[in-house]
Amino acid sequence: MAQEQISRADLSKITKLSRPCVSSLVVELIETGFLKEVGIGNSKGGRKPILLEYNYQAYVLVGAVLDGHHLHMVLADLRGSFIKRFQMAIKPDADTQETFKALERGVQELLQESGYDREHLLGVGIGLPGIAQRRDGTVSFSPVTGWAGLPIQQELEQRLGVPVMIDNDVNMMTLAEYSRGVGAGYGSVVYMYVGTGIGSGIILDGQMFRGSKEAAGEVGCMMIGPIPAVREKDTGVFEQNFSLYGIKQRARELLSDHQEGESLIEHLTKLASNGSKEAEQLLEETYKHWTFGMVNLISVLNPELLILSGEMIHIDEKGVSQIKGWLQEWVPVVPEIEKASLGDQAGLVGAVQSVLEAFPLDRLLQQ
Numbered sequence: 001m002a003q004e005q006i007s008r009a010d011l012s013k014i015t016k017l018s019r020p021c022v023s024s025l026v027v028e029l030i031e032t033g034f035l036k037e038v039g040i041g042n043s044k045g046g047r048k049p050i051l052l053e054y055n056y057q058a059y060v061l062v063g064a065v066l067d068g069h070h071l072h073m074v075l076a077d078l079r080g081s082f083i084k085r086f087q088m089a090i091k092p093d094a095d096t097q098e099t100f101k102a103l104e105r106g107v108q109e110l111l112q113e114s115g116y117d118r119e120h121l122l123g124v125g126i127g128l129p130g131i132a133q134r135r136d137g138t139v140s141f142s143p144v145t146g147w148a149g150l151p152i153q154q155e156l157e158q159r160l161g162v163p164v165m166i167d168n169d170v171n172m173m174t175l176a177e178y179s180r181g182v183g184a185g186y187g188s189v190v191y192m193y194v195g196t197g198i199g200s201g202i203i204l205d206g207q208m209f210r211g212s213k214e215a216a217g218e219v220g221c222m223m224i225g226p227i228p229a230v231r232e233k234d235t236g237v238f239e240q241n242f243s244l245y246g247i248k249q250r251a252r253e254l255l256s257d258h259q260e261g262e263s264l265i266e267h268l269t270k271l272a273s274n275g276s277k278e279a280e281q282l283l284e285e286t287y288k289h290w291t292f293g294m295v296n297l298i299s300v301l302n303p304e305l306l307i308l309s310g311e312m313i314h315i316d317e318k319g320v321s322q323i324k325g326w327l328q329e330w331v332p333v334v335p336e337i338e339k340a341s342l343g344d345q346a347g348l349v350g351a352v353q354s355v356l357e358a359f360p361l362d363r364l365l366q367q
Contacts, residue, residue, distance in 0.1 A: 007041055007049035026052065033058035054078070059120050061359075062107055063351030065127040065169055066090070068196075071102050074345075075110040076352045078122075080180070082345075084114045096150060104159055122359055123163040124156070125351035127172035129197075131215045134167060140213070165354045170217060171208060172350030173340070174201025177307055179353050181346070182338040190303040191340070192219070192294065193310040198239040200297060224292045242289045244311055247282070254279055265314040287319050291326045298331050309340035 006014075012022045029035040033055055041049045056079040064073045073086040086106040090099060103126075111118065131140045137153025156164045167175075174183075174191035183189040183203070191201040198220035202209040210216050218236070225241030232240050240246050244264055248255065251268065254276065258267050265286075271279035294306060308315065315323070320337070327334045342349055 005038060005041070005051040005053050007051055009049055011052070056081070059122045060111075060114070060116050061122045061352060061355040062110060062124040063127075063348045063353075063355070064103060064106065064124065065172065065347035065351060066099065066129070067169070068129060071099070071106060072348060073103075073106040073110060074348045074352065075114055075116075078356070080349070080352050080356055082348075082352075084110050086110050100156065100159060103156065107160060118161065121160075121162050123165065123355040124160055125165040125167070125172070125354035126156070127169035127347045127351050128152075128166060129169055131213075131218070132166045132168050132171075133214055134165070134210075135214075137164075137166065139166070140215075163355075163358065165351075165358055167350075167354060168199070168201075168214075168217070169347050170199035171201045171210075172354065173309060173342075173346040174203060174307075174350070175208065175353050176342050176346040176348075176350035177309070177340055178203050180349055181341040182307060183305055186305045186336075188301070188303045189305045189307060190297050190301055190335075191307045191309060192290075192297065192312065194243060194290065194312050195310040196244055197235070198243050198293070202301060202303075204301065204303075219293055219297065222293055222296060224289055224296075238289075238293060242286055247286055250282055250285075251279075254282070263311065263314040265311050269314075269316050269319075283319065284322070287315065287323055288326065291323050291330075294323070294327060295330050298327070298333075298335060302333060303335050305336045305338060307338055307340050309346070313339045313343075315339075 012019045035052050036055045037050050038053045039051050041051045056077045071088045071090050074082050075084040133140050153164050153166050170193045177183040189203045193199050200217040200219040220239030221236030222238040224238040268279045268283050
């Protein structure tokens with residue numbers, strides 16, 4: 001149903017079903033809440049038709065992102081619009097059961113505060129740090145949560161009583177930007193994220209590329225920058241050197257007046273603009289090594305669009321121009337370069353989208 005509002009007669013023409021058949025189905029869908037009557041349309045020669053519209057509030061779904069320190073959750077309608085949000089601090093040493101209980105509590109509070117009952121919850125999408133094995137519902141590598149090998153999806157489905165979709169958190173962000181952000185309209189997109197780690201999401205010809213063991217996009221393991229004398233546990237060379245953690249190690253003497261909540265890149269840019277050669281050199285070193293990572297991705301995948309996200313959204317115009325210049329020098333075909341547009345809600349948008357894609361509205365209406 002492409003139109004927002006449609007009459008029974010037009011439905012009959014589009015579906016090639018008889019009017020009595022359409023009328024019977026419409027009655028059933030109105031009773032189940034999927035459709036609603038919204039007013040009177042213009043007459044085409046007979047009685048004015050009653051217009052129908054999807055009821056996007058008939059069911060709801062939950063998106064969640066676990067970042068190791070906080071659990072972020074949102075309740076959304078069938079359009080993907082946010083209705084209620086929930087956030088809860090998670091102790092770094094919290095065990096699996098504590099985290100599961102926090103998820104249960106979040107779902108319960110979201111439903112209670114919005115007035116929905118459990119029967120109208122369609123599913124839950126969860127973005128997790130690490131490598132999610134979506135085929136068997138486990139996590140094969142998860143240094144933050146310690147969930148490696150556990151049947152995460154199965155246990156959560158038993159606890160919540162609804163289907164659960166799990167995926168890597170950067171994949172969720174990628175899905176969000178591809179479906180509702182700057183990636184909309186592109187066929188092949190690479191999303192590069194720099195935060196406490198470095199990761200990437202890859203969409204080729206409209207499909208998320210995950211690799212044979214669903215570990216595609218673990219670009220933090222690229223051999224970029226010096227090989228550290230002491231390797232941090234479960235941390236790749238690239239991210240140990242040029243994630244936020246690595247940059248902070250290099251910038252220790254420049255952070256005396258760094259304000260909590262201020263972007264590290266913005267802070268260094270401000271220092272550089274005030275004449276600090278050390279900050280200027282560190283920014284150039286960081287941007288150059290981030291560009292090395294982009295070159296590797298572009299050379300192999302040849303995407304239409306490269307999305308910069310996480311700490312990279314704070315690169316100023318001069319820095320972006322510098323990166324584009326290096327790319328033009330180092331790769332034969334430079335994709336479009338855009339900064340992510342959805343900010344810190346990208347993971348939640350992607351988690352919601354993962355449920356919507358698993359239960360498309362057209363299919364629900366056929367059930």
